Amino acid sequence: MSKAPLNILLVEDHLAIARQVLDFLDGLGWQTDHAGTGALGVALATRNTYDVVLLDLNLPDIDGLQVCRAIKAGAPSNVPILMLTARDAYEDKARGFRDGADDYLTKPFDLREVALRCEALARRQQLHVHQEMRVGPFTLQTRAGRALYRDATLPLTQTGFKILLLLCREHPHAVSRSALLQALWGSQPPDSDALKSHIYALRKQLELVGGAGAAGVLVTIPQLGYRLAFDAAAGDG
Structure with missing residues (x-):
């Protein structure tokens, strides 16, 4: 053993x-x-x-x-x-x-x-644990389900981590609500408020770790979905 x-x-x-x-x-x-x-x-x-x-x-x-x-x-x-x-x-x-x-x-x-x-x-x-994906100010340890914002750990649930991972993978493009629902819950998604709740929680965690401005990197695109708003090459400023 x-x-x-x-x-x-x-x-x-x-x-x-x-x-x-x-x-x-x-x-x-x-x-x-x-x-x-x-x-x-x-x-x-x-x-x-x-x-x-x-x-x-x-x-x-x-x-x-x-x-x-x-x-x-x-x-x-x-x-x-x-x-x-x-x-x-x-x-x-x-x-x-x-x-x-x-x-x-x-x-x-x-x-x-x-x-x-x-x-x-x-x-x-x-x-x-140490397999990492870096996108702008984010570092995602994809197998460990751990995310950092400017080297500070984001205390995310696994669902919150999956949302952030999908957004990072698609950056700078938006991810539609339907794509998020399918990726998170497959063919049996919960009501629409569940996704909104997870997005809200993710923004609150960003704000908690990175300050009031950090929540602004997660942008709602009306009638479409969500995207991360920063330059992936240069970081978040």
Whole structure:
């Protein structure tokens, strides 16, 4: 096993299984948190930073696939998710991967394999942390889901990061609302106010980190969408 301790969130309602997994991982010297419901799992994953989330699909309050989507949309970094479930049909695995799972392990499982998969996911994540994209005043670590404005970290949700990434990729061109909705939510977008809320939050984070003028780099194009308003070659002034 790796000597570097990992920080793991286990979302599992079956207490006997949870205790076995937690005891084993704790025995490796890893840090662990446990959520017995999907709601608590989402709350912990979006509030804290973990190396890997272990997610059961059969939760008492929220379907695990919905929890997976919520964590991927709201976590402060692109945390890998390893699904642990008794659902072993191909269709179940395909849905899991489509909804954001990074790996899938069916029950019953060997705890040593759980640890090995956690290490592999964390290692893969770390390999990509420093892959960067620079556009004007922004630096985006594309695999880590981390964004900086003038070297100051923007505390974005994953959805906010995806919006900024799309805008940076298309700069100096505008990105239409329909293109953003498709990229973020596929064929089942929420109501239009959801995108407006994320744009508003992104502007507030820019203002928080870069001052009142920073929010102005994200411009609304009436009847079309949004664009970043700065010279990508020269930066933001």
